[in-house]
Amino acid sequence: QITLRESGPTLVQPTQTLTLTCSFSGFTLGTTGVTVGWIRQSPGKALEWIALLRWDDDKQYSPSLKSRLTFSKDTSQSQVVLTMTNVDPLDTGTYYCARAVIPASTFDFWGPGTLVTVSS
């Protein structure tokens, strides 16, 4: 059974760094073709892809956010961590992690999401 779950702070102050963790089970990130991505959704708005980490440790970032993002995995291969620097109230939203398997490259399993509010 494949599951993912996001964790992190619910409230972050502007200009601070946001750190989100995605813990997953039922698959191994080290398996060829397996990737984990982050997608966010501002309240009442559409979905926005922000980052992806591949099985070979290659990372891809949304061009609009690239300078503020770092995506890494832990040695156990069952957690990934996304950091976003210099957050702004516009970064408020629900952050989802999800799995995609190449070549399909569509997000077939998602976590329930975690709501992050950026406010002073």
Add this chain to the structure above:
Amino acid sequence: DIQMTQSPSTLSASVGDRVTITCRASQSISNKLAWYQQKPGKAPRLLIYKASTVERGVPSRFRGSGSGTEFTLTITSLQPDDFVTYYCQQYNSFWTFGQGTKVDIK
């Protein structure tokens, strides 16, 4: 960046209706198009990938078609559980979602 434009933004329909949602890409994406369903407060659910392949476990009333820049999602007979929001997504170059189509009860 590839932009995805969905229409309509809102669609009013009744149980049993056949409805179609359109998604247009700003440039050709071949068949690298997926459709998701999102219920309020929940994560999206993958319905269709490669423009027309139905994900396992998804009811057969959901159908996708198209290629290049124009795609459609058709629900052949709306059920009460289908009155939620739908998103298209391209994965030809990075990943971009459309702005969503909310299907509500007429």
